[in-house]
Amino acid sequence: MAQLEVKFLREDWADPDLPLPRYETDGAAGFDLRAQFTADAREAGLTLAPQTRALIQTxxxxxxxxxxELQIRPRSGLALKHGVTLANAPGTVDCDYRGPLGVILINLGDAPFVIGHGDRIAQGVVAPVTQVRFTLVSRLDETARGAGGFGSTGQG
Incomplete structure (x- = not known):
């Protein structure tokens, strides 16, 4: 299987001892992204109060x-155990973006959550993108479902 190359550039301020993102198992679809704090904030990290969000740099x-595209997705363990997830899940990093790679975490839990330097905070998945042509028409084709939405197909 041919592997696609995704290039990462470490920020000048970033900790060189933290590893590049990597897959934790052979079958993993996502690779882990870690929190990185500036040298003066590494010891304390960041405490995310309930119902608040913060941009965490990688x-x-x-x-x-x-x-x-690079999709930024929540880590299921953080969501289940602490109620910590992404405010914009999934986040999208376009192929032409070259700015800092950050993760918008939100604490939906009922207790403060401490994010430490080097903690795994999200996962990235590289996925193909299809750009489409937009066409204005006067009528759409009919389907069995029609305009039914938001629960129209029933439960269970």
Whole structure:
């Protein structure tokens, strides 16, 4: 299987001892992204109060190949155990973006959550992108479902 190359650039301020993102198992679809804090904030990290959100830096910039996107997704363990997830799940990093790679975490739990330097906070998945042509028409084709939405197909 040919592997796609995604290039990461470490920010000047970032901790060189923290690893590049990596897959934790052979079958993993997502690779872990870690919190990186500036040298003066590494010891304390950041406490995310309930019902608040914060932009957490990863310490990297990324070059995603043309025709792909980097999706930023929540970590299921953080969501289940602490109510910590992404405010914009999934986040999208476009192939032409070269700014800092950050993760918008939100604490939906009922207790403060401490994010430590180097903690795994999200996962990234590289996925193909299809750009479409938009066409204005006077009528859409009919389907069995029609305009039914938001629960119209029933429960269970």
């Amino acid at each position: 310490g990297f910039r990324v070059a995603v190949p043309r025709g792909y």
